[in-house]
Amino acid sequence: MKEYKVVNWKMGLSNNNKKLEMTLNEHAISGWRVIHIGEQTTRIVFERDKNR
Known part of the structure; x- marks a missing residue:
């Protein structure tokens, strides 16, 4: 069985790629x-x- 998670990514003004x-x-x-x-x-x- 699988479980799922949804995350809302918060973009900033700088370092977006690093934060992601x-x-x-x-x-x-x-x-x-x-x-x-x-x-x-x-x-x-x-x-x-x-069940990992």
């Missing part, structure tokens, strides 16, 4: 994997196995 990279890496450490990043929104959808 840090957010993705923090979630990856916990076993989350990106399945969608909205092009016109600031939402990232993550997925992972529930």
Whole structure:
């Protein structure tokens, strides 16, 4: 079974790429994997196995 998490990405005025990279890496450490990043929104959808 899978579980999902939606994160609202908060863009700043500077260092957007670095902040995004840090957010993705923090979630990856916990076993989350990106399945969608909205092009016109600031939402990232993550997925992972529930019984990991």
